[in-house]
Amino acid sequence: MVPPPELPSSRNSLRHLLAIVLSVGLALFLLDAVISFVDDFLILFFHSHAISFPRGLISMIMVLVALGIYALMGLTPMVPKRLFLPVAGFYIVAMLVTFPMAIYGYERLQVFAFIVSGCQLVIAGALIFYASRGSKFSWRVVPVERLGARAFSWRNLAVFALANAVLLMLTGVYLFVCTARAVGHFSEGFMALHPSGFTVQVRKYVRDDGKVIELFPMAHIANADFYQQVSRTFPSNSTVLMEGVSDSQNLLTNKITYKRMAKSLGLAEQKETFVPATGDVVRADVDVDQFSGTTIDFLNLVMLIHSRGMNAENLSKLLEFTPPPDFERQLFDDILIKRNEHLVGEIQAHLPQSDSIMVPWGVAHMPGIAREIQKAGFHLSETHEYSVIRFRTKKGVESAK
Secondary structure, X not given: OOOOOOOOHHHHHHHHHHHHHHHHHHHHHHHHHHHHHHHXXXXXXXXXXXXXXXXXXXXXXXXXXXXXXXXXXXXXXXXXXXXXXXXXXXXXXXXXXXXXXXXXXXXXXXXXXXXXHHHHHHXXXXXXXXXXXOOOOOOOOOOHHHOOOOOOXXXXXXXHHHHHHHXXXXXXXXXXXXXXXXXXXXXXXXXXXXXXXXXXXXXXXXXXXXXXXXXXXXXXXXXXXXXXXXXXOOOOOOEEEEOOOEOOOOOOOOOOOOHHHHHHHOOEEHHXXXXXXXXXXXXXXXXXXXXXHHHXXXXXXXXXXXXXXXXXXXXXXXXXXXXXXXXXXXXXXXXXXXXXXXXXXXXXXXXXXXXXXXXXXXXHHHHHHHHHHHHOOOEEEEEEEEEEXXXXXXXXXXXXX
16 A cells, blocks of 8 residues: 655644644633533522623633634634634624623523523533544644645635625625614513614603603714704703703713714714703702712713823723622612603692693603603503614604604
């Protein structure tokens, strides 16, 4: 029998180097799986984040390694796709599956993360077993024999590029659908995302005694004509309860403004553009001094970055910010709950004197306010949709229901 011809030494060296790179990648994938599983276990059962920082660092490195190996699959057929498509695909699939879980099962997200890291551990173990099967025990878990024979193929590159173009398009559609679902779900239908742009649903509630409350979901930045259309709909005999946190003690070192964002997107800022043309305008929001110190510090930091942009100095301040363990709950309570409770009190205070109350507040406040006024005997009478931000069309009021 004639022995197979020996490969050139340079090509042999390339194959050995590639085998080492792939072995390290597979080993890192297993390490990431083990640390992620342990971290999620500690968080879920002991509420401990003891290894979350090193876990995040290793995961970030592994994602970059996975992307590099994925690119190598397009450049050379030597990379065994059966072994390494699951590595790159795992992170992509895990990320995509997390979106609907975060929307509809946010309270069970940590359980889901634990399951995902468990799946990663099983996949990593199975891939290493498959890669080293039939080979002598070695630290190099991907033996040279597992690599393909050809170093380059135009057909492989073309198929890889075409497949990724299709996947990118499908991923874009999927992410848009998830975003639209998230907007509708968390706003309870008060805001919607369409291919043409964002719309809001104005809801009119009436009570048996003839009292009327209209909820106008607002956005801090929008098309200028949206603010103009809304301001013209208020009856002349109505009471308009305006949103806007005051700062009587000058606790905010950086004033709350969205002018920079509005200008960059070619939109108008609510504070500058929205001026009710009719009705008795009443400020119905809280003062900053009712917020916790941590919330005020966070607002100052956010507004600093928002107004002056992200530079080295601001990034350093952001990294230095260390919130307490209950920060998320405290922030939610300050920004949303306290203000909603205050607004409900203002509505109750003005109802005896006014038959028609207009509430042009942010979208995030609308679900809670709607529930509270329905408890007070109001029921939904009619709805109208307004275009807030248009991507393509120029139509203002989309429809009326």
